[in-house]
Amino acid sequence: MKIGVLTKQVPSADSPLKLDGGGKWIGEENVTFAINESDAYALEEALRIKEETGDGEVVVASLGPQRVQRGIREGLSKGADRGIHIEESLPYTSDPFLTATLFANTLRNESFDLILSGLQSDDLGLGQVGVLLGEMLSMSTATLVMETGISDSTIRVKRELEGGWFQWTTLKLPASISIQSGINTPRYPSLKGIMGAKKKEIRSIARNEVDDGGATLQTLRKVYIPQKVKRTEMIEGEADQVVAKLIDIFKRDIKVL
């Protein structure tokens, strides 16, 4: 089984988010980066499928500036076999169609049996790239996947529906599957894995080499701090004062004590 995994590097959840001067993105100083949450689950699922089927290859692919190589290296240290980096000068790409096109042109010749991606990226939250890529490579697709079972020519996946419902769907391979957070418990890299990763290959491709000049379908004009609408009553003070006020509110305003 030859498996490709898309892992995106995104600002980690507790990074300070300051707007950059251009108003189009965040300033990256003081930002720490991490692998997108659902992508980390996708990578783990790929590694497990490889272990289960006992053969094949897991290839991690990432699009972004030079810094994303660290994310790829993390994937390699967890057990992925090699990496592909589509090098982009911008810190972000905001058109999912373009992102998927760049991946399609890069990965087409790999002829993966399976491509796993995260359900959505934690920065832009577009939730499209896995399905778009699957379409572009004529693969079957499924999203919101919470369990997988692989066989020779098909993959059976448990899809999450709304409100706590699920459904099993069987897809023909090759397939592009978007993984939902919580599907497994991602491993940590072992020391041996970290050492071994240094020797693994990361192939770098300039974005221009795989850009077929197609139009950008949507443009991110600016990012900004949202306007606050609701007036929340903020309770201030030291912990003891806050607690006393909360008790008062529980008694008088909310009447649960």
Place this chain on the structure above:
Amino acid sequence: MDILVVLEHKNGTMHRASMEAIAAGQSLARDLGQTVSVLAMGEDTSQMAQEASAKDVMEVLTAEHPLLKDYSADGYAKVLTQVIEAESPKYVIMGHTYMVRDFLPKVSAALRKPLLGDNIAYRIEDGSIIFTKQVFAGKLSADVVPNGDPPYLVTFQSAAFQEDAAAEGNGAAVRPVEVNLESGHISTTSEEPFQETTTTVDLASADVIVSVGRGIGKEENLSMIKALAEALGGQIASSRPVVDAGWLPPYHQVGSSGQTVAPTLYLALGISGAIQHVVGMKGSKNVVVINKDSDAPLFEIADFGVVGDILEIIPKLTEAVKAA
């Protein structure tokens, strides 16, 4: 055709996001001076079509086929693509539901037209349209514009438009459209939907809910939450990452993929306020939020808010509740 709102249903009943999408379509139609039509897809769309034709829309299209009886991404994408090609709408509008996430990018790929997803608003500036969505887990907003010629595929986040804002009309005409679908078009087979866990915790009828998020840091700290919930006589709930980590069983999860709750008090501890969580608890009568980040989006819907460290506050609060 100008604006086409595409409906979604479960066993024939319209999804509430579809009614919100009709309201969005009507609003857009007013602002752009355009007309709005709706499309119902399925094996038998009569119930949905009837409901939609009571709304203030120009026309109700129905796309019926036996292969649309059960949802498949391939089937729905194929049929919607055909309808868009035949009718040439400028905007195609849907709610940002799980089903739409699953199949609408396929339509975008087939038509090579943009899918602008999960918007919370739109506005018109100098005659062109700008959509707004949340980015960075709701901490920032982004303005996004479509490029090139229509159609543009657009989805709106839950509650971006109000269901009851969908204006009534006087009986729009229903027009069946032609559908070409063969079983060979559908590369998947699906089994019956099911629910995983029988809910042993009745969050829906709880009066007090103490809800915990990733801010709790580690599993050991959950005992703190249990003590507080016990002191308050309330139930424990959580955001998704707490369940994903295996710290609480799934039936504690509140949100779009978990339970919907409406207690008298929803005490949210270390929860940031992602929309998928908020949809499950925004009906709560009183929301009290404790979070160390003053910019956490959940403060937006809080009645009372504390910027502080839950690990410090919870034990003290538990003692004070016991003493009260």
